[in-house]
Amino acid sequence: MRIKSQASNLREPDLSRRRFIIAGATLSGSFLVGLPLLGLADAEKASEGSSRIGYFINILENGDVIIGNHQPEIGQGLRTTLPMLVAEELDIEWERVRIESMPLGIVKTADGYTWKYGPQGVGGSTGLTNNWTHMREVGATGRLMLMQAAAQLWNVPLEQCTTRPGQVICEAAGKSASYGELVRLASALPLPESSPALKTMDDYRIVGKAHDNLEVRDIITGKTKFGSDIQMPGMRYAVILRSPVLNGTVAGFDDTATKAVKGVLDVFPIEGPAPGAPYFILAHGVAVVADSTWAAIQGRKALKVEWTQSPNREDSSEKFWKENLEMLSGKGQIVHDQGDFPTALAASSKVIRHTYEVPFVSHAPLEPQNCYAWVQKDKAHVIAPTQSPSGASRSANAVTGIERDNIEVEMSRSGGAFGRRLTTDYVAEACIISQKTGWPIQLVWTRDDDMRNDFYRPGGTHELVAGLDDQGKVTAWSQRLASGSKYYRRPDMPDEDLWKPELYPDDFPKAMVDNFRLEYFHNFIGLPRGSWRGPAHVVNAFVIQSFLDEIAHETGQDPLALRLELLDRVEQQPYSSHGGPVMTPGRLSRLLKFVAGRIDYGRKRPEGRGVGIATHFTFGGYAAHAIEVSVSSEGNLTIERIVAAIDCGFAVNPNAVEAQLQGGTIDGLSTALELEITVRDGQVVQKNFNNYPLMKIKSVPSLFETHVMNYDDTPTGVGEIPVPPAAPALTNAIFNTTGVRIRRLPIADQLRKKMRS
Amino acid sequence: MINFHVNGRAVQFDGDPDTRLLWALRDTLQLTGTKYGCGIGSCGSCTVHVNGKAKRSCITPVSSMAGKSVTTIEGLAGTDGKLHPVQQAWLEHDVPQCGYCQPGLIMTTVDFLQKHPEPTNEIINTNIDNLCRCGTYVRVRKAIHRAAELSAREK
Numbered sequence: 001m002r003i004k005s006q007a008s009n010l011r012e013p014d015l016s017r018r019r020f021i022i023a024g025a026t027l028s029g030s031f032l033v034g035l036p037l038l039g040l041a042d043a044e045k046a047s048e049g050s051s052r053i054g055y056f057i058n059i060l061e062n063g064d065v066i067i068g069n070h071q072p073e074i075g076q077g078l079r080t081t082l083p084m085l086v087a088e089e090l091d092i093e094w095e096r097v098r099i100e101s102m103p104l105g106i107v108k109t110a111d112g113y114t115w116k117y118g119p120q121g122v123g124g125s126t127g128l129t130n131n132w133t134h135m136r137e138v139g140a141t142g143r144l145m146l147m148q149a150a151a152q153l154w155n156v157p158l159e160q161c162t163t164r165p166g167q168v169i170c171e172a173a174g175k176s177a178s179y180g181e182l183v184r185l186a187s188a189l190p191l192p193e194s195s196p197a198l199k200t201m202d203d204y205r206i207v208g209k210a211h212d213n214l215e216v217r218d219i220i221t222g223k224t225k226f227g228s229d230i231q232m233p234g235m236r237y238a239v240i241l242r243s244p245v246l247n248g249t250v251a252g253f254d255d256t257a258t259k260a261v262k263g264v265l266d267v268f269p270i271e272g273p274a275p276g277a278p279y280f281i282l283a284h285g286v287a288v289v290a291d292s293t294w295a296a297i298q299g300r301k302a303l304k305v306e307w308t309q310s311p312n313r314e315d316s317s318e319k320f321w322k323e324n325l326e327m328l329s330g331k332g333q334i335v336h337d338q339g340d341f342p343t344a345l346a347a348s349s350k351v352i353r354h355t356y357e358v359p360f361v362s363h364a365p366l367e368p369q370n371c372y373a374w375v376q377k378d379k380a381h382v383i384a385p386t387q388s389p390s391g392a393s394r395s396a397n398a399v400t401g402i403e404r405d406n407i408e409v410e411m412s413r414s415g416g417a418f419g420r421r422l423t424t425d426y427v428a429e430a431c432i433i434s435q436k437t438g439w440p441i442q443l444v445w446t447r448d449d450d451m452r453n454d455f456y457r458p459g460g461t462h463e464l465v466a467g468l469d470d471q472g473k474v475t476a477w478s479q480r481l482a483s484g485s486k487y488y489r490r491p492d493m494p495d496e497d498l499w500k501p502e503l504y505p506d507d508f509p510k511a512m513v514d515n516f517r518l519e520y521f522h523n524f525i526g527l528p529r530g531s532w533r534g535p536a537h538v539v540n541a542f543v544i545q546s547f548l549d550e551i552a553h554e555t556g557q558d559p560l561a562l563r564l565e566l567l568d569r570v571e572q573q574p575y576s577s578h579g580g581p582v583m584t585p586g587r588l589s590r591l592l593k594f595v596a597g598r599i600d601y602g603r604k605r606p607e608g609r610g611v612g613i614a615t616h617f618t619f620g621g622y623a624a625h626a627i628e629v630s631v632s633s634e635g636n637l638t639i640e641r642i643v644a645a646i647d648c649g650f651a652v653n654p655n656a657v658e659a660q661l662q663g664g665t666i667d668g669l670s671t672a673l674e675l676e677i678t679v680r681d682g683q684v685v686q687k688n689f690n691n692y693p694l695m696k697i698k699s700v701p702s703l704f705e706t707h708v709m710n711y712d713d714t715p716t717g718v719g720e721i722p723v724p725p726a727a728p729a730l731t732n733a734i735f736n737t738t739g740v741r742i743r744r745l746p747i748a749d750q751l752r753k754k755m756r757s
Numbered sequence: 758m759i760n761f762h763v764n765g766r767a768v769q770f771d772g773d774p775d776t777r778l779l780w781a782l783r784d785t786l787q788l789t790g791t792k793y794g795c796g797i798g799s800c801g802s803c804t805v806h807v808n809g810k811a812k813r814s815c816i817t818p819v820s821s822m823a824g825k826s827v828t829t830i831e832g833l834a835g836t837d838g839k840l841h842p843v844q845q846a847w848l849e850h851d852v853p854q855c856g857y858c859q860p861g862l863i864m865t866t867v868d869f870l871q872k873h874p875e876p877t878n879e880i881i882n883t884n885i886d887n888l889c890r891c892g893t894y895v896r897v898r899k900a901i902h903r904a905a906e907l908s909a910r911e912k
Contacts, residue, residue, distance in 0.1 A: 222790020
């Protein structure tokens with residue numbers, strides 16, 4: 001099976017001018033998604049009007065406004081932040097806002113499928129930025145139409161009408177009317193050709209102010225429905241026994257004992273992809289369908305499956321790390337070469353070289369993968385926790401053959417995602433099982449299914465080399481990486497492009513160091529790889545921010561001063577990958593100086609205490625950490641204090657940004673402390689939280705400050721930005737305290753071993 | 758047939774008595790507020806109260822429930838909708854991110870505060886071991902202290 005990359009199937013059609021207006025796309029290119037699209041504009045617009053203005057706004061008579069949310073909610077708070085944008089421009093009181101979920105909206109055109117409500121999906125910390133203009137335009141257009149309706153009703157010029165929250169007023173005529181009174185008239189008006197001007201920062205009443213999660217009450221009373229909570233009439237539960245060995249296939253199976261389990265209804269094999277081939281589902285296996293989750297799990301336990309010999313049966317972590325070092329001893333693919341690195345290195349007064357290992361890690365969202373699917377003869381209904389509803393639609397189409405128009409995809413709230421739910425393998429599985437049985441199916445993944453069938457963050461071995469002049473200034477820099485690229489099984493992916501998701505040439509220190517080289521070696525391990533929150537930035541920030549401290553230490557410089565000296569070398573640099581078009585090093589310096597100040601960086605600390613700092617630019621946003629630790633003589637580590645700062649341009653909902661800064665920091669630390677996925681005999685070793693120990697509250701210090709520092713009036717992404725600097729700030733603090741340099745993650749028991757030896 | 762009470766309601770379970778309480782609550786009684794996270798009693802997402810004490814329902818056979826009284830997150834607030842002080846504190850601190858682990862954390866905290874009405878950070882650290890993958894721990898800690906305050910006020 002071949003698939004196209006995520007974004008390629010859905011594109012804006014080449015619309016005629018008329019259609020362009022009806023589609024509500026503004027000249028700026030963004031969608032006026034409050035407005036009906038294409039032919040739907042006429043069909044959906046009842047002449048007598050309705051309570052709805054377009055797809056997103058539903059104004060009730062009592063003044064409450066239901067705002068549609070078309071984006072996945074994975075814990076990042078988008079279902080609160082996006083309605084804030086609509087409410088701001090529509091001019092309503094926040095207390096009147098309620099939200100409703102919108103399904104995937106795609107429309108078939110002569111040019112393929114296009115979006116009905118605007119692009120849907122979250123990844124790369126773009127959930128807010130992709131919708132920033134577009135959601136405000138939805139609100140502003142709604143407000144304009146309400147004012148037009150009032151002007152018509154009162155027979156006054158539009159210019160004399162304005163709004164105050166929930167009302168249109170015309171002072172000249174002494175008139176006012178609530179939105180609820182006007183909406184039926186407004187909804188029947190022709191759509192404006194373009195959005196009215198949007199508010200500027202000074203006028204914001206809602207945007208930029210901290211707002212609590214709109215759904216918190218439902219969550220804390222157990223009412224919220226996550227994907228796994230979906231229950232439908234006639235629904236059956238399914239689990240799959242997947243090949244324990246990577247890329248193993250089913251040679252045969254005995255389901256006698258399984259079928260003897262009360263409640264088991266059906267057992268059949270599921271075919272997966274060829275090794276290394278693009279996939280819709282990941283693994284070969286045998287499905288067990290039952291009338292309850294428990295029966296399905298018990299039935300699976302009783303299953304006897306004979307697996308074929310997999311080409312990956314001898315894969316192991318040991319082999320992987322060994323091969324990486326062997327590769328690094330040779331010559332790789334030079335993927336970036338600026339200045340003359342070899343000559344500069346040869347001319348330098350001092351050369352510093354260190355090797356770091358960053359492991360494979362699992363997403364491990366607390367809600368394992370799951371999907372509700374009901375595939376009927378010529379239609380299907382899917383409800384899934386997903387970051388990519390269009391991916392879910394494509395997967396369902398690919399495995400069932402049902403036209404995408406006839407596949408209804410709804411997004412449930414996701415119990416975490418972290419990049420795992422960009423892939424929709426579980427949707428494909430559920431559709432296959434529903435189509436085979438004809439039943440509505442809730443596909444359940446157990447924790448071990450989830451941990452052993454993930455798209456892991458690629459592990460890799462990095463060799464960093466720096467050349468310094470006699471003043472201790474860095475003049476040459478190279479990073480040589482041997483890793484398993486996450487692009488390894490993309491369709492039509494040439495080997496020479498495999499480095500692209502693992503090294504970002506425009507990152508620090510490109511603009512600061514004249515002679516700069518990146519070299520890549522690909523290790524074809526069978527372990528599946530994918531995007532893990534902040535992808536390669538988390539990995540590279542650890543390596544680069546650790547190495548900077550090593551340079552500082554070995555040249556007698558202060559780690560903060562060294563960073564500031566490098567960052568101060570340029571004002572701005574072009575940044576061609578995601579997060580560009582420019583990176584401003586001064587924004588990193590500002591954060592670094594701030595966190596250093598807060599933690600009293602220069603203060604002499606007692607024996608056994610130390611601080612570390614780090615900073616990184618990720619997907620347009622800037623973050624820095626200062627961490628204070630104590631380490632006992634036995635090597636027991638305590639994180640004593642954390643200062644975390646983010647510059648996300650403009651924080652639309654500072655409360656949500658703070659939450660991400662807290663959670664992202666903890667994610668970075670949790671992963672650095674204990675987490676690693678390993679492979680033995682072609683099988684993932686870790687199965688559950690007992691050997692994949694996420695951080696607990698006891699490791700999170702009560703001294704934990706977060707600082708959300710605005711820079712201008714343009715929001716950047718948030719969700720991934722706080723993760724990268726956390727781990728190196730921690731390991732730099734460990735070095736500062738103990739002199740022990742952590743060059744391999746996770747930290748695990750390295751410190752105890754080294755301190756005791 | 759196993760007879761017990763859930764959120765004050767008498768229930769009878771006639772399936773496999775080995776079924777874990779978690780699945781009986783979710784699949785049979787449609788009380789989906791209690792979550793599956795690990796199946797080995799490690800993450801705490803499935804925490805409910807059995808006769809008032811926190812219990813990890815993913816490793817608790819329903820057969821052991823005979824004659825007992827179970828409270829789930831759905832039964833924690835008053836019938837008038839008034840939130841439990843722990844829920845109120847969670848609301849005030851806007852604790853959840855994805856929200857999946859929160860019902861279990863709340864049920865764990867309710868029991869914890871009964872045993873430790875005036876918890877220090879140290880006591881929290883040694884007693885609360887639920888997992889939150891989103892890392893809401895900073896707010897969880899604040900909310901626990903706040904819940905202790907609210908509970909004391911109610912007494």
